[in-house]
Amino acid sequence: MEMELESILLPGVDPQRPIIISGPCSAETEEQVMGAAHQLASKGVKIFRAGIWKPRTKPGGFEGIGAEGLQWLKRVKKETGMYVATEVATKDHVFEALKAGIDILWIGARTTVNPFAVQEIADALKGVDIPVLIKNPVNPDLELWIGAFERLYGAGLRRLGAIHRGFSSYDKKMYRNLPLWHIPIELRRRMPNLPIFCDPSHIGGKRELIAPLSQQAMDLSFDGLMIESHPCPDCAWSDASQQITPDVLDYVVNLLVIRNETQ
Ligand code: PEP
Ligand code: MN
Numbered sequence: 001m002e003m004e005l006e007s008i009l010l011p012g013v014d015p016q017r018p019i020i021i022s023g024p025c026s027a028e029t030e031e032q033v034m035g036a037a038h039q040l041a042s043k044g045v046k047i048f049r050a051g052i053w054k055p056r057t058k059p060g061g062f063e064g065i066g067a068e069g070l071q072w073l074k075r076v077k078k079e080t081g082m083y084v085a086t087e088v089a090t091k092d093h094v095f096e097a098l099k100a101g102i103d104i105l106w107i108g109a110r111t112t113v114n115p116f117a118v119q120e121i122a123d124a125l126k127g128v129d130i131p132v133l134i135k136n137p138v139n140p141d142l143e144l145w146i147g148a149f150e151r152l153y154g155a156g157l158r159r160l161g162a163i164h165r166g167f168s169s170y171d172k173k174m175y176r177n178l179p180l181w182h183i184p185i186e187l188r189r190r191m192p193n194l195p196i197f198c199d200p201s202h203i204g205g206k207r208e209l210i211a212p213l214s215q216q217a218m219d220l221s222f223d224g225l226m227i228e229s230h231p232c233p234d235c236a237w238s239d240a241s242q243q244i245t246p247d248v249l250d251y252v253v254n255l256l257v258i259r260n261e262t263q
Pocket of ligand 1 (some may be wrong): 025026051055107108109110135202203
């Protein structure tokens with residue numbers, strides 16, 4: 001399907017690579033969210049992420065603060081001027097996020113695998129003009145990923161982007177999720193106007209892999225990076241081993257070598 005897409009860039013966001021989206025895996029407390037947001041804003045980050053509804057592999061862990069956290073994201077917008085992004089997995093999440101004025105939505109890897117869930121989100125977004133980023137499905141299925149874009153496009157959404165967060169495998173020695181770079185590269189061949197972000201946090205699963213994976217993404221001409229950051233990574237209620245402080249994020253981003261292709 002030929003898709004005519006529009007820019008996901010909101011006013012004031014520098015189009016230069018890499019576009020950075022950062023913030024904690026989960027919104028935990030108002031203090032943690034505001035702490036992360038102020039530190040990131042002071043480093044020039046323009047788009048803040050935080051999960052409010054968390055799809056956890058097993059029950060019993062922290063499953064997200066829920067709608068209460070949307071109020072904290074509203075406060076982030078007001079106090080820092082950053083745009084705010086959160087994950088939606090159901091139509092109720094969509095309605096609540098829109099009501100709270102969330103600027104960017106993303107669909108998580110465990111949702112992209114489910115066409116019913118993606119269609120429900122697409123239907124809930126009919127007639128709404130908001131950027132939506134779609135993470136790859138957990139399994140290496142490019143058609144399923146493309147199908148999710150087609151469902152949102154079919155509902156009238158034009159500001160779409162992809163997030164490559166790696167693919168699940170039984171062997172997790174090196175990566176939490178295998179990068180299988182050829183898959184996002186093939187996605188770009190099939191959908192040349194689609195902006196692509198890399199999420200080195202969920203690919204690597206360890207903070208020391210964030211810098212090399214981010215550099216690889218830049219070398220492959222990805223448009224942006226979604227990187228998890230937390231004021232106290234080791235204290236995080238989810239994904240502690242892969243989060244970095246806003247200071248480290250700034251350091252990592254500034255070390256990236258950006259080679260822009262010339263014709
Ligand atoms: C997340 O971004 O925190 C998350 C749950 O990611 P994924 O859907 O990639 O597992
Ligand atoms: Mn996470």
